[in-house]
Amino acid sequence: MLKNENNLFWFVPTPIDISRKLSKELSINLLIKRDDLFFQTGGGSKSRKILYILQKAYNEGYNAIVTAGSSQSNHVRATALFAAKLGWKSTMIIHDKKPNGSFEGNLKIVSLTGSEIQFVDKDEVKDAMDHAMLDFKQRGYKPLYIWGGGHCLEGSYAYFDAFRELKEQLGNLNPEYIVLASGTGTTQAGLEIGVRHFSPKCKVLGVSISRTEKKGKEAIIGSMHTLNDFLQNLIELPNDIFFDDRWIGDGYEATYPEMLETIHWAAKTEGLILDPTYTGKAFYALKKYTETGVIPKGAIVVFWHTGGLLNLLSSKEI
Numbered sequence: 001m002l003k004n005e006n007n008l009f010w011f012v013p014t015p016i017d018i019s020r021k022l023s024k025e026l027s028i029n030l031l032i033k034r035d036d037l038f039f040q041t042g043g044g045s046k047s048r049k050i051l052y053i054l055q056k057a058y059n060e061g062y063n064a065i066v067t068a069g070s071s072q073s074n075h076v077r078a079t080a081l082f083a084a085k086l087g088w089k090s091t092m093i094i095h096d097k098k099p100n101g102s103f104e105g106n107l108k109i110v111s112l113t114g115s116e117i118q119f120v121d122k123d124e125v126k127d128a129m130d131h132a133m134l135d136f137k138q139r140g141y142k143p144l145y146i147w148g149g150g151h152c153l154e155g156s157y158a159y160f161d162a163f164r165e166l167k168e169q170l171g172n173l174n175p176e177y178i179v180l181a182s183g184t185g186t187t188q189a190g191l192e193i194g195v196r197h198f199s200p201k202c203k204v205l206g207v208s209i210s211r212t213e214k215k216g217k218e219a220i221i222g223s224m225h226t227l228n229d230f231l232q233n234l235i236e237l238p239n240d241i242f243f244d245d246r247w248i249g250d251g252y253e254a255t256y257p258e259m260l261e262t263i264h265w266a267a268k269t270e271g272l273i274l275d276p277t278y279t280g281k282a283f284y285a286l287k288k289y290t291e292t293g294v295i296p297k298g299a300i301v302v303f304w305h306t307g308g309l310l311n312l313l314s315s316k317e318i
């Protein structure tokens with residue numbers, strides 16, 4: 001008998017890892033929130049977000065999905081896996097060239113699920129998604145249109161709830177800093193509201209993986225407004241947040257030697273596995289913050305591990 005019959009999935013909190021060796025090296029108290037182990041193959045923040053999106057869709061009678069992303073999109077992989085679990089049809093619009101030879105990483109998993117994959121140019125994404133939606137409707141389905149990256153209210157609500165989960169796990173221990181990789185900003189927006197409500201002295205340090213400071217902050221603050229409206233003005237919204245674009249290198253999926261060295265170092269020091277697209281950049285920034293005093297010595301820091309194992313395994317850079 002399931003715990004809660006109205007819930008699609010049996011929800012299990014992700015573990016918190018105490019990182020003793022890296023704590024010593026960085027002169028802080030480092031905890032790792034292991035969302036990379038979220039209960040789905042490949043795990044990560046995108047799995048947590050899509051679960052909330054699909055729970056709502058299920059309650060509203062949807063039975064098919066159309067979404068989009070790059071070949072190594074964690075969002076697309078997480079969506080395809082849960083769609084297969086639910087027995088829903090899904091179409092994935094991939095704005096990349098079809099790889100020569102066999103598929104790797106996230107794309108390999110997506111193709112295993114039987115989801116329909118269409119490769120298009122970036123400027124064709126909208127038309128392709130509209131077309132896939134129409135096609136499902138004509139075949140009698142009720143398809144859900146999900147923005148790339150799972151950027152929506154349910155996505156940021158998932159991370160408001162995730163901070164509550166962390167708080168419950170930590171009990172009287174109060175984190176002082178949360179460091180995470182920030183892309184569309186949905187994850188950061190949810191954490192910002194959760195932190196401000198449950199742990200107001202804590203600071204969220206969002207590390208951009210591709211966006212400029214201006215664009216990133218606009219997106220996050222926009223999502224915070226939407227979530228806070230939904231939560232009936234739970235918090236007083238800030239005018240500014242921390243979103244740091246100094247560690248993006250040449251942009252999305254671009255790597256640079258210091259970041260790759262940090263990935264090797266974290267793995268050798270304590271078996272912490274990071275990836276070159278997301279968490280490697282965030283952890284490199286964390287290291288720099290401890291060296292430059294942005295994070296003071298002895299601080300209690302939670303590194304929110306948002307996943308990325310399949311990005312590591314499909315990378316040619318490391």
Ligand SMILES: Cc1ncc(COP(=O)(O)O)c(C=O)c1O
Binds near residue numbers: 045074182186279
């Ligand atoms: C592993 C991983 N970490 C972080 C992010 C960034 O999350 P968000 O788009 O919510 O900012 C992503 C987004 O693709 C991701 O896949």
